[in-house]
Amino acid sequence: MKFSKVLTSALIVAVVAVTSCKKDDTNSTTAASTDSTVTLQGRPAIEITTIEAGSNKEVVYKKATVTDTAAIVLKQGKAYNVSVKLFDKRNTPINVAAANERFYYTPSGNSSIAVIDLNTDSSNVPVGTTCKWITEVAGSGNINIELKADDATSYVASYSFNTRIQ
Template identity: 30%
Template sequence: MKKQLMKIAFAAFATGLVLTSCKKDKNETETNDEEVITTMKLTFVPVGGGATLTYQFEDADGPGGLAPVQQDIVLAPSKTYNVSVQLLNVTANPADDITTEIEEEKDAHRFYYIPAAGSNITVSNLDNDSNGVPVGLTSTWTTTAAATGSIRVVLRHYPGNPPGKATADAVDSPKSGTDIEVNFVTRVQ
């Protein structure tokens, strides 16, 4: 029994030693830190003219705390819009424009636009990365008849070098993780 207790004590000591040796030194810098994204802005420019529209989601104090505020997306029927997305971190002063980082790291990011059935919105013409895989910083949205629905906008991050992003990847691909996800209410009227 004494030998077993000694073995258990030694194993616990060795495990503690290994776990301690794996801790990061406080002076080490981490690479590819996740960015805080508090705001998603979608800007709609009507093809053929008309007023530019901007709709946003904002969680000004970051995750937790106060509830986020978001606007419904209201679009005209039978209309096409060129859409761009902008991401911000407004907890920084001045606010950080995360969009520039996404632009620089296109091969490691992808927006998914998933309209609910019956929303009467289609999304196409997403911009691509250097490998021809969709990124979605810009896109084209087309409406048909009047409807109320929703659209899910998801930014996924593909880690690794190279990231291994492919056109056929589903929004929930295990190769990537969600940076931000917003479900906007949509109205075509």
């Protein structure tokens, strides 16, 4: 009887040990491959966050590769508080204002978005890491976002997002 209790206890310990040491099913190359796609052919990855005015609903759009095609979907006749972040290869945020760079926004096609209220740096130069987007009529198009030096002559990077206003 004592032998069967010891055997049962040993079996339970063995089962617990085997199940708790289960091999991780995640692919160990996933983190490395994700890290290597954080730049868009040498450009920093970009993340746009929209929050509909009067709402706490936050939507994040990321463009980590050149082929990312997810559309930014917005409601017609609404205002959105928008923030834009850039990330380096290690997925570390880049301080655009400290780099003396700023964002320029150009809606195109049937994308009726007015971009206003760009934030400024300590010298009162618009940076555009935060701004407000006001949507007008329904339609689809693009919003092109260019990162340039403060003097607007030196091109740093360009991004284009499909937009859908409904």
